[in-house]
Amino acid sequence: MQERAVLTRQAAILGAAKSFEKFGYSASLGTILQHAGVSKGAMYFHFASKEELAHAVIEAQHAMAMEGTRLVGTQSDTAVEMLVLVSQEMARQLVTEPIARGGMRLTMEIGSMQGPIEKPYLDWIDAIKEIALQAADDGDIVKGTDIDALARFIVGSFTGVQILSEMLTGRADLYERLNQMWNLVLPTIVHKSTLAHVMRLAALPPHKSEAATA
């Protein structure tokens, strides 16, 4: 794709994400065009329908999450650190990135209307499982921990914690709730030798990652 086309496509996705975040999947095309600052013709050059655009937002959110995970990996000294830092990066994306918020709302709404959108969750569980397996190999996870159950639980509880935080405070308390989640889980799973260090890390505000915004 030419640079100009790439930029238009990114603007369309970002504008759509902002509209979907605000109005859900029922956001009108007019609203989306206004938020995106692109013409109707340019929009239809890239996306045949609102549905296609919505799925592009969900894909962009998923790509951002995976890219954030990769970047956090390069910034973490150990896998057990990465486990905490990745969750903070996911929280940061939800707090600061319209694509993450729009994608999350769409995933829930479209999933409820048309059947579950499983892939982002399955990929997320897999990514967390890889990190946790490495942390277990490093000896930083308590022996006998069910790593598959742990990965599913981290994704499940993060999902619920962020939904509750959005519902009750518009995500204003998300970092605090995430810290509390780790306070309640880390002592069960992290080996004593490294627990204090990881607990301190969980109490810090998230790094600023450089994950692209579209």
Next chain:
Amino acid sequence: MQERAVLTRQAAILGAAKSFEKFGYSASLGTILQHAGVSKGAMYFHFASKEELAHAVIEAQHAMAMEGTRLVGTQSDTAVEMLVLVSQEMARQLVTEPIARGGMRLTMEIGSMQGPIEKPYLDWIDAIKEIALQAADDGDIVKGTDIDALARFIVGSFTGVQILSEMLTGRADLYERLNQMWNLVLPTIVHKSTLAHVMRLAALPPHKSEAATA
């Protein structure tokens, strides 16, 4: 209300719950009447609009959850047991009661479209907090545990665990995932003297409560 009217109202709510569970808030009135087995006139005698009916389903779900909590209280020997048993009762309602499933789907959909439906979550957090405070008074919770944070986390993580279970397995693995949640949280919060007992309880299938179905 006369007995006949009460029964019609209950049938309308149960039929609506089944329809909303299956088709979401966009379920047609025809579908709802078919599931409920009541006439259009009888339906309009009780509910002026689909919106009113939807909110009646959400209220019925909330009442069932609160009644289930109360019943579990009468069946639990200690508050720390009740903490686990209440969560299993919530899981049982979602697995076996159309009102719970329909109400949950509506809460998410209407909450996403019209703004968050906070009350059921706030009441649920309060109920869990009461139980956890009693368990702490009993000496069954590790000293220094932040009880408010614990109550919010239990509600948040249960919410996410059940959403993921619904999305990935239609709730077929909900009891197992709930058990894993407790395996990962109980060792942090429950005093050593009673941990083994509570962990065993968390591994059992849920009691059959007698919470009314409407």
